[in-house]
Amino acid sequence: MREPALAASAMAYHPFHAPRPADFPMSAFLAAAQPSFFPALALPPGALAKPLPDPGLAGAAAAAAAAAAAAEAGLHVSALGPHPPAAHLRSLKSLEPEDEVEDDPKVTLEAKELWDQFHKLGTEMVITKSGRRMFPPFKVRVSGLDKKAKYILLMDIVAADDCRYKFHNSRWMVAGKADPEMPKRMYIHPDSPATGEQWMAKPVAFHKLKLTNNISDKHGFADVPPGGGSFFFGGGSLHLYLSQAPGKWERGTILNSMHKYQPRFHIVRANDILKLPYSTFRTYVFPETDFIAVTAYQNDKITQLKIDNNPFAKGFRDTGNGRREKRKQLTLPSLRLYEEHCKPERDGAESDASSCDPAPAREPPASPGSAPSPLRLHRTRAEEKCAADSDPEPERLSEERAGPALGRSPALDSGSPPRLTEPERARERRSPERGKEPAESGGDGPFGLRSLEKERAEARRKDDGRKEAGEGKEPGLAPLVVQTDSASPLGAGHLPGLAFSGHLHGQQFFGPLGAGQPLFLHPGQFAMGPGAFSAMGMGHLLASVAGGGGGGGGGGPGTATGLDAGGLGPAASAASTPAPFPFHLSQHMLASQGIPMPTFGGLFPYPYTYMAAAAAAASALPATSAAAAAAAAAGSLSRSHFLGSARPRLRFSPYQIPVTIPPSTSLLTTGLAAEGSKAAGSNSREPSPLPELALRKVGAPSRGALSPSGSAKEAASELQSIQRLVSGLENQRALSPGRESPK
DNA sequence: TCTCTCACTTC
DNA sequence: TGAAGTGAGAG
Numbered sequence: 001m002r003e004p005a006l007a008a009s010a011m012a013y014h015p016f017h018a019p020r021p022a023d024f025p026m027s028a029f030l031a032a033a034q035p036s037f038f039p040a041l042a043l044p045p046g047a048l049a050k051p052l053p054d055p056g057l058a059g060a061a062a063a064a065a066a067a068a069a070a071a072e073a074g075l076h077v078s079a080l081g082p083h084p085p086a087a088h089l090r091s092l093k094s095l096e097p098e099d100e101v102e103d104d105p106k107v108t109l110e111a112k113e114l115w116d117q118f119h120k121l122g123t124e125m126v127i128t129k130s131g132r133r134m135f136p137p138f139k140v141r142v143s144g145l146d147k148k149a150k151y152i153l154l155m156d157i158v159a160a161d162d163c164r165y166k167f168h169n170s171r172w173m174v175a176g177k178a179d180p181e182m183p184k185r186m187y188i189h190p191d192s193p194a195t196g197e198q199w200m201a202k203p204v205a206f207h208k209l210k211l212t213n214n215i216s217d218k219h220g221f222a223d224v225p226p227g228g229g230s231f232f233f234g235g236g237s238l239h240l241y242l243s244q245a246p247g248k249w250e251r252g253t254i255l256n257s258m259h260k261y262q263p264r265f266h267i268v269r270a271n272d273i274l275k276l277p278y279s280t281f282r283t284y285v286f287p288e289t290d291f292i293a294v295t296a297y298q299n300d301k302i303t304q305l306k307i308d309n310n311p312f313a314k315g316f317r318d319t320g321n322g323r324r325e326k327r328k329q330l331t332l333p334s335l336r337l338y339e340e341h342c343k344p345e346r347d348g349a350e351s352d353a354s355s356c357d358p359a360p361a362r363e364p365p366a367s368p369g370s371a372p373s374p375l376r377l378h379r380t381r382a383e384e385k386c387a388a389d390s391d392p393e394p395e396r397l398s399e400e401r402a403g404p405a406l407g408r409s410p411a412l413d414s415g416s417p418p419r420l421t422e423p424e425r426a427r428e429r430r431s432p433e434r435g436k437e438p439a440e441s442g443g444d445g446p447f448g449l450r451s452l453e454k455e456r457a458e459a460r461r462k463d464d465g466r467k468e469a470g471e472g473k474e475p476g477l478a479p480l481v482v483q484t485d486s487a488s489p490l491g492a493g494h495l496p497g498l499a500f501s502g503h504l505h506g507q508q509f510f511g512p513l514g515a516g517q518p519l520f521l522h523p524g525q526f527a528m529g530p531g532a533f534s535a536m537g538m539g540h541l542l543a544s545v546a547g548g549g550g551g552g553g554g555g556g557p558g559t560a561t562g563l564d565a566g567g568l569g570p571a572a573s574a575a576s577t578p579a580p581f582p583f584h585l586s587q588h589m590l591a592s593q594g595i596p597m598p599t600f601g602g603l604f605p606y607p608y609t610y611m612a613a614a615a616a617a618a619s620a621l622p623a624t625s626a627a628a629a630a631a632a633a634a635g636s637l638s639r640s641h642f643l644g645s646a647r648p649r650l651r652f653s654p655y656q657i658p659v660t661i662p663p664s665t666s667l668l669t670t671g672l673a674a675e676g677s678k679a680a681g682s683n684s685r686e687p688s689p690l691p692e693l694a695l696r697k698v699g700a701p702s703r704g705a706l707s708p709s710g711s712a713k714e715a716a717s718e719l720q721s722i723q724r725l726v727s728g729l730e731n732q733r734a735l736s737p738g739r740e741s742p743k
Numbered sequence: 744t745c746t747c748t749c750a751c752t753t754c
Numbered sequence: 755t756g757a758a759g760t761g762a763g764a765g
Binding site for chain 1: 744745746747750751752753754
């Protein structure tokens with residue numbers, strides 16, 4: 001092994017792993033933690049967020065060019081490739097995941113009825129600079145885990161399609177192509193890792209996860225409030241950010257306003273986060289949890305639903321004495337009269353209702369049981385629209401999305417929780433345009449009627465709720481439908497990490513190294529809760545880094561508190577630099593994990609930035625690069641592989657590198673083809689040629705896309721950057737006394 | 744569209 | 755008691 005490989009091997013060491021390997025000098029570690037380190041490898045996400053020219057020959061050519069450039073430059077970047085060298089693997093032996101998964105996890109979405117209600121209207125989630133929680137909260141119940149085994153539970157939110165939306169005429173409709181994706185993060189449940197028994201004991205809530213649109217830095221570094229920090233982990237990042245409130249660690253996932261997203265839940269059987277990259281991810285998607293991110297609510301019905309169900313919005317309820325009502329009373333005499341008329345009844349009806357309780361199910365006809373999931377259905381079409389033409393097509397999408405609800409009369413009307421005054425309020429506070437919304441004006445009757453209807457609806461919705469729960473919804477289990485048909489939105493290339501099966505309801509998707517079924521669902525970036533740190537014994541490292549001062553800054557006293565649960569020591573608290581402190585971990589991890597976010601038609605999330613670099617590096621590996629190039633030339637290996645698989649389970653290893661395919665490609669067919677083509681698949685523990693291929697396709701080509709005429713040059717330049725970085729690390733390592741290069 | 748402040752709520 | 759989470763509404 002060449003020296004560089006050793007260096008890279010050291011880099012592969014996870015900064016949060018304790019104890020720090022002898023061959024990984026803290027100086028190098030700190031260097032890696034320097035904010036400047038990461039950017040050096042990064043490309044502007046926007047640049048990468050472009051469709052790949054062609055996953056086939058073009059990719060191969062670009063990869064070849066990169067390889068040539070690398071060779072010419074004499075760069076020692078092989079170790080930065082996607083596959084850890086054998087020695088490296090040996091050194092990480094202890095990090096290998098459990099061998100076979102003997103458990104059979106089942107995941108159920110909590111408050112499904114509530115989600116369903118929102119889903120029918122096209123759920124909106126407010127995103128703010130400081131971050132907003134999801135509502136309804138994403139909460140799942142897990143069963144079937146090995147009680148003794150430890151698991152890491154994660155969640156991420158990925159783009160559901162590559163469209164941008166607008167709310168027009170009370171409907172959500174496609175408004176064009178999606179903006180470049182924001183840096184993606186994976187949120188590791190703060191209790192991770194914990195035993196199966198612990199996870200199964202109670203619902204697993206991800207309510208701490210916050211949604212934000214706050215990225216002040218395109219590289220994803222500054223997207224944290226003052227005092228925040230990011231941990232780059234394996235090419236992605238272990239992203240944490242500190243809220244401005246000392247002592248509070250918060251996690252944020254960056255979303256684009258007016259874009260649709262799909263939360264995903266992952267179960268990883270691993271007792272250490274270090275094993276994450278080598279472990280099998282089982283991913284669960286609940287179609288009813290998709291939503292459109294907004295900075296301000298668009299759909300009054302959603303607003304009202306939230307107000308009615310979110311405890312924190314109680315002040316806005318009709319029954320409350322919140323400002324909203326008070327204001328109204330001051331400004332709207334007619335409403336005041338109306339409310340006086342309704343109040344007693346409303347009070348009676350709601351006084352006891354827990355705001356957290358699932359709201360009544362609504363509009364039976366729109367129930368998922370009777371029709372394809374709106375999400376699935378519409379997404380496919382929307383996708384077509386997006387791909388072909390971003391011209392909005394007013395009716396279709398929203399109809400599909402909202403089902404009968406928006407199509408004819410407001411769902412709220414016939415079904416349920418619409419509050420009596422909602423329409424009036426809407427008119428009052430919304431622009432004239434909104435007031436004209438057909439659905440609203442058509443559906444809302446006179447006060448009296450509304451009132452009566454509401455009563456009926458109240459009664460009805462209970463029934464419906466029961467029915468829904470008991471009938472078409474597979475009560476209790478497997479709420480998610482993932483299907484094999486290409487109509488599946490997730491399968492249509494938008495949520496590449498998923499495998500779809502007609503009978504696989506909301507069940508897991510394994511990404512497969514061995515099976516050769518890459519599950520491209522693993523974001524390379526993670527956000528973690530404090531608990532996770534402690535559990536993983538990373539506290540001391542954080543402290544070290546922070547204390548080391550170098551790149552560190554962890555954020556002040558708050559840091560300590562925040563990580564406190566995480567065992568962050570005094571050292572960390574001592575570091576009060578508010579600057580972000582990215583930790584660069586390992587290129588190969590990056591390669592494997594960094595790609596995974598869904599990339600629509602080549603819209604690469606941040607991690608791809610790394611990939612580009614890694615890809616170039618990978619090309620320096622003669623053996624693998626050749627194979628990769630060949631594979632790339634062969635074409636269509638794509639992230640849709642998983643789709644082609646009818647097998648209910650796909651073993652997924654984050655080391656798999658996804659490849660993008662033209663948006664128009666049929667996932668199903670591509671997947672099938674791909675499956676065949678990669679039949680020679682590798683074992684999940686071994687480096688597979690696929691990653692290389694992926695790297696080329698994802699990395700090199702994208703570079704090519706950036707600068708079609710100078711991809712080789714760029715690659716060379718990129719590689720030189722890498723070389724500088726690597727040599728920098730090497731130097732630091734060399735300077736570090738008492739450190740022997742592992743051989 | 745987005746950001747900020749506000750009054751209100753929960754915890 | 756106060757931090758934090760809400761939507762409204764102004765700008």
